[in-house]
Amino acid sequence: MFEFFTDRARQAVTLSQDEAIALGHDFIGTEHVLLGLIGTDRSTAAGVLREQGVELTRARAETVRIVEADGITATGGQPAKDALSSIGIDVEEIRRRADNTFGPGAFQYPRPAYTTDAKKALELTLSEARELGHEKFGTEHILLGMLAAGEGRGLDVLAALGVDLGGLREAVLARVARDDS
Structure with missing residues (x-):
């Protein structure tokens, strides 16, 4: 659409x-x-x-x-971040790396x-x-x-x-x- x-x-x-x-x-x-x-x-x-x-x-x-x-x-998507954190995924680290690679604000999670x-x-x-x-x-x-x-x-x-x-x-x-x- x-x-x-x-x-x-x-x-x-x-x-x-x-x-x-x-x-x-x-x-x-x-x-x-x-x-x-x-x-x-x-x-x-x-x-x-x-x-x-x-x-x-x-x-x-x-x-x-x-x-x-x-x-x-x-909440800023905190429940989704907590769920990923519980299996060892650091959303903030992903955000930092994406910002460094693609520029500030490139990674928004969760959508x-x-x-x-x-x-x-x-x-x-x-x-x-x-x-x-x-x-x-x-x-x-x-x-x-x-x-x-x-x-x-x-x-x-x-x-x-x-x-x-x-x-x-x-x-x-x-x-x-x-x-x-």
């Missing part, structure tokens, strides 16, 4: 993984997908979100607040898995793009997929930031219509 994503959409997905890792989460939820969309320079979704007053720093802080309020603590809500939003990206008659999936389609899913912490973050979700959908569709003409 990712072969149909535009470069910026792929960048947003990669950034969502990076955000989850940076926050010490062992999952990628819609909240991380949202952060990836906001962080993608010159993308349709980022532009519309900025117009709605959504800033990356505030969205990240809201994400942390909401995740912690749900009782989820940052977080997508939550059910994030998977649903990414799956709805396809139908949103097709409904608009688009062959490639852009950041705008990912955001529309999140909105169409109707659930997930990403929507909670947007609501906490005072974004009208129905108005956001209309703003995205208006931007797409303007860009298509």
Whole structure:
């Protein structure tokens, strides 16, 4: 499916993984997908979100607040590291060697898995793009997929930031219509 994503959409997905890792989460939820969309320079979704007053720093802080309020603590993948350690594999040593060989940050372990809500939003990206008659999936389609899913912490973050979700959908569709003409 990712072969149909535009470069910026792929960048947003990669950034969502990076955000989850940076926050010490062992999952990628819609909240991380949202952060990836906001962080993608010159993308349709980022532009519309900025117009709605959504800033990356505030969205990240809201994400942390909401995740912690749900009782989820940052683990940084510690259970997976502990499991490997129990059989004699030192993940930190692997990280040091990879950083020395390939550059800082080259090795990220574990790679977080997508939550059910994030998977649903990414799956709805396809139908949103097709409904608009688009062959490639852009950041705008990912955001529309999140909105169409109707659930997930990403929507909670947007609501906490005072974004009208129905108005956001209309703003995205208006931007797409303007860009298509």
